[in-house]
Amino acid sequence: MNVSVIGTGYVGLVTGVCLAEKGHNVVCVDVDPKKIDGINNGQPPIFEAGLEELLQRNIHAKLTATTDLEKAVQGTELSLIAVGTPFDGREIDLTYIKEVSGQIGRALLAKSGYHLVVMKSTVVPGTTDGIVLPILEEASRKKVGVDFGLGMNPEFLTEGEAVHDFMYPDRIVIGGIDEASIRLQEALYSVFPAVKLLRTNNKTAEMIKYASNCLLATMISFSNELANLCTALSSIDIVDVMKGVHASRYLTTILPNGNRVTAPITCFLMAGCGFGGSCLPKDVKTLVAQGDEERTTMRLLNAVMRINDERPDRVIALLKKHFPSLNGVRIAILGLAFRPDTNDMRESPAIPIIKRLLDEGVILKAYDPVAMEEARKLFSERSLTLCVRLEDSLDDVDAIVLVTNWAQFGALPQLLKSRGTQPLVVDGRRLLDKRSVARYEGIGL
Ligand code: UDX
Secondary structure (H helix, E strand, C coil), rough: CCEEECCCCHHHHHHHHHHHCCCCCCEEECCCCHHHHHCCCCCCCCCCCHHHHHHHHCCCCEEECCCCCCHHHHHEEEEEECCCCCEECECCCHHHHHHHHHHHHHHHHHCCCCCCEEEECCCCCCHHHHHHHHHHHHHCCCEEEEEEEEEEEECEEECCCCHHHHHHCCCCCEEEEEEEHHHHEEEEHHHHCCCCCEECCCHHHHHHHHHHHHHHHHHHHHHHHHHHHHHHHHHHHHHHHHHHHHCCCCCEECCCCEEEEEEHHHHHCCCCCCCCCCCHHHHHHHHHHHHHCCCCCCHHHHHHHHHHCCCHHHHHHHHHHHCCCCCCCEEEECCCCCCCCCCCCCCCCCHHHHHCCCCCCCCEECCCCCCCHHHHCCCCCEEEEEEHHHHHHCCCCEEEEECCCHHHHHHHHHHHHHHHHCCCCEEEECCCCCCCCCEEECCCC
């Protein structure tokens, strides 16, 4: 099929590249000419495992990139909208969605033949039918269900593993206003013959995305709330508690040969310094805001967010146990991205932790394997020294705060041993064995 993908961020670019890899002819569209040039030169503007290789294999064969949305829409039969939907502090910001909906509509004005518009961005239930549809009809002067179709196909991509998630989907949800809108999406995804397609209406498809993310956020905050109580009670370690919880047959499958397979969901049932990224915080807040608007207070999700917001305080409290005044204390932050295997720092817990420490007068260094460029955009070199190597960040520090659980940070005990230094290690992710370093503090210990 000939497909256009509008927006080449984390979601749009992965979607476009993977659909091309699967055999579709794809045009990626973005307003940012720098991104488009990079993509056309085989250089993805974001870091995602495997993306560069797939992009280079498909660019100028099955994939092209352009800033010309009109031409892209007119030359394809299906357009996926994948522009950002940030939270503006009060509610979801649909500026970009409205903008591209108008542009797609105007492109349809001059297009003969049927076209399907599919929402891939995360939007609150009701947006596709209630906001995008009238904009498309007005701008195109055409009728939905007759001249063009409208669908909603949420993404379930984990940043850092997005290419894998796209190529091996756990589910494909396709919403549509009518049979034709569903059928064309079925054709799009027929390249995944083994995957069960869930067909529904647009509003339900939108809600499935929020429900999925809010569930994960809830489990994280649940674990963190328990961690707080473990700390208060003493002699209980949240890591041991959650190990016992994970062993339940609801969370671990016991195979006939006695081997045990722990469900992937258990990685959200662990305490730490909080969730971040471009999705979980935004999606929880957005649904809470929608609940308020509908006079259906989301009490649980409100609490999920409140618990998450106070995670940085927990990290600071652990440091203050050892350094009642943090003024002049030399601290290294390990990990800046909101999770491993990505350079995305959006809503990363590292940001409020760093800000709090800077306010307290800490002398700060930081290291992240791939997020250093992003960090440079957020913090000045004067306030935060960015180290090129993990080893450099460990020189002359009084404490180390582990914020992102990059696998390579597992070598920290060994590195400290070989240098003969014993800084305090505050493990914000409970990544290390608590006995592996001389001075250890951990969340929920
Ligand atoms: C995506 C989804 O769109 C969002 O709804 C979901 O919740 C998280 O993932 P993401 O891919 O991370 O967002 O967004 P971002 O990285 O901001 O990329 C959006 C892209 O769209 C940018 O490259 C931007 O330049 C482009 N854009 C934005 C347009 O091309 N046109 C516009 O009018 C606005």
